Amino acid sequence: MSALSAAEAPGHGRALVIRNLVKEYRKGQPVLRDISLSVTEPGIVAIIGPSGTGKSTLIRCINRLVDPTSGSIMLGGTDLAKLQGEPLRAARRRLGMVFQEYNLVERLTVIENVLCGRLGYVPVWRAWTRRFPEADIARAFALLDSVGLADFATRRADQLSGGQRQRVGIARAVMQEPDLILADEPTSSLDPKTSVEIMELLAKVGRERDIPVLVNIHNVALARRYALRMIGMSKGVVVYDGPPAGLQESHLAEIYGGEGWME
Amino acid sequence: MSAPPIGADGSLRARAFPPNWPLRIGAALFVAYVIYAAGIVDIRWERFVQGLGNGARFLGRMFPPNLAHDKMQLLAQGMLESLQIAIIATGAGVLLALPVGLCAARNLMPLPVTVLARGLIALCRTFHPVIVAILFVKAVGFGALAGILALIVATIGFIAKLIAEAIEEMSMKPIEALRAAGSPFLSVVTMGVVPQVLPRFIGFAAYQLDSNLRNSALVGLVGGGGIGATLFTAFQRFDYDFVLTIIIAIILAVMAGEILSAFMRRVYQDEAPSGEVKAGANGPVWHRFTTAERSMRLAFWAVAALALGWSFQTIEVIPEFLYDAPAQTVDLFARMWPIDWAYFPKTVQQALIETLHTATLGTILAILLATPVALMCARNISSSAWVNTLGRFILVATRSVHTLVWALFFVAVFGPGALAGVLAVAVHSIGFTGKFLAEAIEEAKPGPIEALRAAGAPRRSVLLKGFWPQVKPAFLAVSLFRWDINVRESAVLGLVGAGGLGVALQAAMDNLYWDQVGLVLAVIFAVVVVTEIVTATLRAKVI
Numbered sequence: 001m002s003a004l005s006a007a008e009a010p011g012h013g014r015a016l017v018i019r020n021l022v023k024e025y026r027k028g029q030p031v032l033r034d035i036s037l038s039v040t041e042p043g044i045v046a047i048i049g050p051s052g053t054g055k056s057t058l059i060r061c062i063n064r065l066v067d068p069t070s071g072s073i074m075l076g077g078t079d080l081a082k083l084q085g086e087p088l089r090a091a092r093r094r095l096g097m098v099f100q101e102y103n104l105v106e107r108l109t110v111i112e113n114v115l116c117g118r119l120g121y122v123p124v125w126r127a128w129t130r131r132f133p134e135a136d137i138a139r140a141f142a143l144l145d146s147v148g149l150a151d152f153a154t155r156r157a158d159q160l161s162g163g164q165r166q167r168v169g170i171a172r173a174v175m176q177e178p179d180l181i182l183a184d185e186p187t188s189s190l191d192p193k194t195s196v197e198i199m200e201l202l203a204k205v206g207r208e209r210d211i212p213v214l215v216n217i218h219n220v221a222l223a224r225r226y227a228l229r230m231i232g233m234s235k236g237v238v239v240y241d242g243p244p245a246g247l248q249e250s251h252l253a254e255i256y257g258g259e260g261w262m263e
Numbered sequence: 264m265s266a267p268p269i270g271a272d273g274s275l276r277a278r279a280f281p282p283n284w285p286l287r288i289g290a291a292l293f294v295a296y297v298i299y300a301a302g303i304v305d306i307r308w309e310r311f312v313q314g315l316g317n318g319a320r321f322l323g324r325m326f327p328p329n330l331a332h333d334k335m336q337l338l339a340q341g342m343l344e345s346l347q348i349a350i351i352a353t354g355a356g357v358l359l360a361l362p363v364g365l366c367a368a369r370n371l372m373p374l375p376v377t378v379l380a381r382g383l384i385a386l387c388r389t390f391h392p393v394i395v396a397i398l399f400v401k402a403v404g405f406g407a408l409a410g411i412l413a414l415i416v417a418t419i420g421f422i423a424k425l426i427a428e429a430i431e432e433m434s435m436k437p438i439e440a441l442r443a444a445g446s447p448f449l450s451v452v453t454m455g456v457v458p459q460v461l462p463r464f465i466g467f468a469a470y471q472l473d474s475n476l477r478n479s480a481l482v483g484l485v486g487g488g489g490i491g492a493t494l495f496t497a498f499q500r501f502d503y504d505f506v507l508t509i510i511i512a513i514i515l516a517v518m519a520g521e522i523l524s525a526f527m528r529r530v531y532q533d534e535a536p537s538g539e540v541k542a543g544a545n546g547p548v549w550h551r552f553t554t555a556e557r558s559m560r561l562a563f564w565a566v567a568a569l570a571l572g573w574s575f576q577t578i579e580v581i582p583e584f585l586y587d588a589p590a591q592t593v594d595l596f597a598r599m600w601p602i603d604w605a606y607f608p609k610t611v612q613q614a615l616i617e618t619l620h621t622a623t624l625g626t627i628l629a630i631l632l633a634t635p636v637a638l639m640c641a642r643n644i645s646s647s648a649w650v651n652t653l654g655r656f657i658l659v660a661t662r663s664v665h666t667l668v669w670a671l672f673f674v675a676v677f678g679p680g681a682l683a684g685v686l687a688v689a690v691h692s693i694g695f696t697g698k699f700l701a702e703a704i705e706e707a708k709p710g711p712i713e714a715l716r717a718a719g720a721p722r723r724s725v726l727l728k729g730f731w732p733q734v735k736p737a738f739l740a741v742s743l744f745r746w747d748i749n750v751r752e753s754a755v756l757g758l759v760g761a762g763g764l765g766v767a768l769q770a771a772m773d774n775l776y777w778d779q780v781g782l783v784l785a786v787i788f789a790v791v792v793v794t795e796i797v798t799a800t801l802r803a804k805v806i
């Protein structure tokens with residue numbers, strides 16, 4: 001059994017319910033206009049849409065890298081939109097995030113990058129002296145093994161290829177024992193073959209840990225292949241929400257405004 | 264799944280983070296050194312506590328700053344003379360630097376000439392302006408002339424190097440064309456070299472004027488005229504409230520100079536001009552400068568000429584001393600030779616060790632003090648504008664008061680000796696070190712920081728795991744760079760009683776033992792050269 005297995009830490013209380021979410025960076029110019037959706041099922045939920053439509057903003061509102069203007073974001077009974085300070089920090093531990101540019105700390109080793117996923121849990125002195133609990137270190141090794149990077153543990157992160165870095169990024173997110181994983185264009189900086197491998201890995205994480213994986217992605221074909229559900233966004237509103245099979249040409253035309261999506 | 268192998272001491276931790284023995288040994292040695300060196304410069308708790316009492320009394324006597332009419336007149340006189348010293352030294356220094364820089368350019372001159380010119384430049388750069396000033400005071404007497412000569416030397420060292428580099432970077436095509444046409448050498452220079460280098464000249468001069476303004480406040484401490492002389496007298500007379508007035512005035516002048524210099528460098532960019540194409544009688548013609556650029560440049564030369572004229576007319580220099588200066592200077596150096604090696608084991612060795620400890624401890628303390636200030640300044644760490652501004656104020660204030668002036672203050676508080684030197688070096692270095700650290704922190708990539716925040720990491724963990732690894736190389740480079748500068752500064756601190764080689768220099772001068780003076784100068788030269796080699800080697804390893 002892999003370290004990603006659901007038996008290790010089942011994701012309880014993971015229902016994400018967003019209601020009437022609005023985000024304005026500048027007053028009177030909403031980027032997100034009244035978004036409501038709920039995600040309760042495990043597996044990949046793909047968010048598609050042209051660039052500039054607010055996909056990243058939506059994802060970043062959920063873990064509060066961006067502060068929403070109004071609306072609520074309920075996760076297992078708490079409203080993330082209202083949290084501040086210590087409670088916000090505690091809530092963020094349960095939200096793993098995977099980035100387009102991987103966002104590893106390049107001058108730290110791979111294993112330390114994975115252990116950074118525990119920074120929200122371990123006391124500061126342990127992080128400073130690198131005295132992470134043995135159980136955490138064991139899990140980090142196991143996770144690296146399961147993403148195929150066991151031999152790279154003590155290499156510096158800047159020695160890895162893009163695909164390998166993204167695997168470390170995913171391992172770091174899983175290290176948090178999240179109830180939900182957010183991924184903002186996780187494949188956009190990768191070649192097609194590596195992109196498939198990364199989507200494969202994200203799908204596996206969602207399946208085995210039994211948690212939803214919310215993925216922003218602009219490659220519609222790739223999204224269709226791995227998503228159990230697709231959310232189409234255009235100009236800050238949701239225009240399609242349903243299974244990949246139900247996504248018609250007409251929807252895509254509405255989302256992308258023409259045939260532009262067929263690269 | 265394969266179980267991960269276990270580390271040497273049976274724990275997984277040892278496998279994840281194998282102990283870095285060289286680093287541990289290095290850290291232990293470092294701590295041992297600090298304790299040892301602190302003992303040598305006599306840093307003790309009692310002294311510190313006692314000094315704090317003195318410091319409080321001292322500060323009490325500084326407030327409120329003395330703004331009496333006669334004092335303000337003295338202040339204005341001193342400031343004006345410093346300004347004149349800076350302007351004349353910049354003008355004359357830049358003029359003299361032109362031929363020296365030309366001779367140092369390897370793409371233009373035969374090897375022996377460049378070697379000689381480069382040697383001269385290195386000599387001018389090696390000695391702190393204060394040391395050069397004190398020598399000139401001995402040669403030509405107290406007053407502005409010694410200060411001007413000292414700053415001219417510094418200007419030549421700095422500007423000639425920049426000019427040589429600019430010439431070596433320039434395009435050789437016009438030169439070759441002129442040479443091919445059989446032009447004599449002087450024409451090649453005036454037609455081919457000067458037009459290419461001149462546009463960058465103003466930027467250099469602006470930078471140097473700024474630097475000379477600061478240093479002109481300094482040379483007076485050892486008798487070179489200007490506001491430094493006023494400050495030194497006020498210190499000796501225990502006029503501490505007037506001392507504060509002068510220091511505030513210097514800080515304001517330095518800030519104004521910095522703003523002016525930055526403005527000039529922006530208007531007269533260091534880069535080659537863009538130029539413009541205009542319609543001419545025979546079709547379009549390319550002009551080196553746009554009309555606006557040309558009029559700005561004309562204005563610059565006009566202002567520069569006026570300032571120089573005014574300074575020459577009003578500065579108080581006794582002409583006989585000026586005519587006498589070359590002969591006196593040569594005579595001074597003649598008396599230093601042969602240098603007195605016997606003085607080395609007696610006094611200089613001890614002083615040299617003290618100087619090195621002062622520089623090293625001062626740099627370490629500076630980093631400790633500068634780090635929190637840098638965190639205050641970095642906008643990606645402290646989001647409060649108040650905290651940013653306070654941090655920036657601390658940087659500017661510590662940097663604007665020169666190490667020597669800080670040393671005067673700390674000698675008054677803690678008594679003479681290396682402790683005052685360490686503190687002076689440390690406090691003055693806060694500005695420089697903190698500024699570069701803050702910039703390095705602000706340049707840290709936001710992505711990894713965001714990732715750690717998104718994982719719910721507390722602030723202090725984000726600092727250590729997100730920022731520190733990114734900032735570490737810059738941190739080490741800045742520390743090394745500052746240490747290099749501080750070795751030079753520490754060598755002169757003794758002139759105001761703060762320990763090290765300066766004490767030996769002062770003693771030899773007071774006794775008129777010129778062969779001993781020669782020895783101390785030779786030792787300072789050697790130390791500065793070795794330090795520069797060491798830092799250059801280490802820097803290549805760190806980065």
Ligand SMILES: Nc1ncnc2c1ncn2[C@@H]1O[C@H](COP(=O)(O)OP(=O)(O)O)[C@@H](O)[C@H]1O
Binds near residue numbers: 056
């Ligand atoms: N920090 C910000 N400040 C101001 N405007 C922003 C910021 N981030 C994004 N925007 C704007 O919000 C809109 C949506 O951006 P984003 O969420 O990145 O879209 P997507 O991820 O779908 O490409 C864009 O018009 C973008 O310019």
Ligand SMILES: [Mg+2]
Binds near residue numbers: 056
């Ligand atoms: Mg985006």
